[in-house]
Amino acid sequence: MPIYSPLRLRLGSANAYLVPAQTDYVLIDTGDPGLTFLLFRALQRHQISPREIRLIILTHIHYDHIGGLWQVQAASGAPVMVHEIEAADLAAGRVVIPAGTYPITKRLSRAGQWIAQFCRFPGYQAEYIVSGEAQSLADFGLNGQILHTPGHSPGSTSIxxxxxxxxxxxxxxxxxxxxxxLHSHFPPYADDIAGVYQSWMRLLDSSARRLYPGHGPSYGIEELRGDRVLREDKRAGE
Ligand SMILES: [Zn+2]
Ligand SMILES: [Zn+2]
Known part of the structure; x- marks a missing residue:
């Protein structure tokens, strides 16, 4: 049962997406640690072999998006793509916790950052390092590009x-x-709030129509265009 549209894989709190490419699949993110069996189960349900994954793209290197990386990479043999700003932390296996953007997440973030100093991933040297503003994915059978959209983290990307x-x-x-x-798609955690706005603008100016987030179900870009924080920001500027 091949898939023709992106398959949302709910791997704990975070989503990974299996995206059909020309002849095989690209996996975007790998979910929370310890839940990779759910990914393999979904592949099995669709009669897709892990070997049909030709590329693993990490939108960023937070633990809830790279948790399954080592297992999926071993099973698929697929190379890994990450932005250059986060490649060193990935290689070092550093657990990176972003800053909070609301009073409660600021506290949670500080607690997480304290715990993170005692944690480590095995580390992974990515095969493809994204640099610059945008890069085509045509070599991997995907008609599209990977864009640098920092804000939540310095090396965050959007595909x-x-x-x-x-x-x-x-x-x-x-x-x-x-x-x-929150009545907003503004991230509860982000290292650079102004950067989030700029990347939202970048997204709104792009050919993006349907957004597939790392947490929660997909939604239309018009919802982001009408987001409460953008409207308030606009009013503040008037
Ligand atoms: Zn994150
Ligand atoms: Zn996340």
């Missing part, structure tokens, strides 16, 4: 396909607390 599907990592999540409490 924008020509058909309008955009995989945005944690740039504009869509969790229940985004919808019910």
């Amino acid at each position: 924008i396909l020509d058909n309008g599907d955009a995989f945005v990592g944690d740039l504009c999540p869509n969790t229940w607390y985004n919808r019910r409490l």
Whole structure:
């Protein structure tokens, strides 16, 4: 049962996406640690062999997006792509926790950062290092590009396909607390708040139509264009 549209894999709190390429698949992110069996189970359900994954792209290197990296890489043999700014931390296996953007997440972030200093991943030397603003993915059978969209983390990227599907990592999540409490797709964690706005603008100016976030279900880009924080920001500038 091959897939023709992006398959959302819910691996703990975070999503990974299996994206059909020309002849095989590209995997975007690898979910929370310890839940890779869910990914393998989903592949099995769709009768897809891990060997059909030809590339693993990491939108950024937070633990909830790289947790399954080592297992998936070993099973698939696929090379890994990451932005140059985060390649060294990935290679060193550093556990990186972003700053909070709301009072409660600021506290949680500080606690997480304290714990993180005692934790380590095995480390992974990525085969493909993304540099510059945008890079084509045509060599991997995907009609689209990978864009540098920092803010949530310095080396965050978004994968924008020509058909309008955009995989945005944690740039504009869509969790229940985004919808019910924050009434905004603004990330509860981000290292550079101004950078998030700039990357949102970059996304809004791109060919992105449907956003596939690292947390929560996909949504249309118009929802981001009408986001509460963008409207408030606009009003503040008037
Ligand atoms: Zn993140
Ligand atoms: Zn995340």
